[in-house]
Amino acid sequence: MSATITVPEHARMLKGGGTITYKGNAGRCIWWELVGVDTGVEGAAYGAISNAQHVTDQDGRATVSYHAPLIDPGTNRKDRIKVHESVSV
Numbered sequence: 001m002s003a004t005i006t007v008p009e010h011a012r013m014l015k016g017g018g019t020i021t022y023k024g025n026a027g028r029c030i031w032w033e034l035v036g037v038d039t040g041v042e043g044a045a046y047g048a049i050s051n052a053q054h055v056t057d058q059d060g061r062a063t064v065s066y067h068a069p070l071i072d073p074g075t076n077r078k079d080r081i082k083v084h085e086s087v088s089v
Contacts, residue, residue, distance in 0.1 A: 016068040022083045026060045029086035039076045046073040
């Protein structure tokens, strides 16, 4: 099964954020990773995540709260959320 991530539009705005939803396989351990991307190169994140759900529910969904940066990180800089799913719990 392929996985999807849903990001609300307002999460991409400065001082924005919201609940990010991951849809994968049911009952799997999830590891969330937030990295900053500067012209295609990964490094330190500009925003933050909290309240991560680490096991998908019976529908395969897990959520995390994303907090966008408070100041503009600059051109070609953005955050990337990576989700790693285990083979089983």
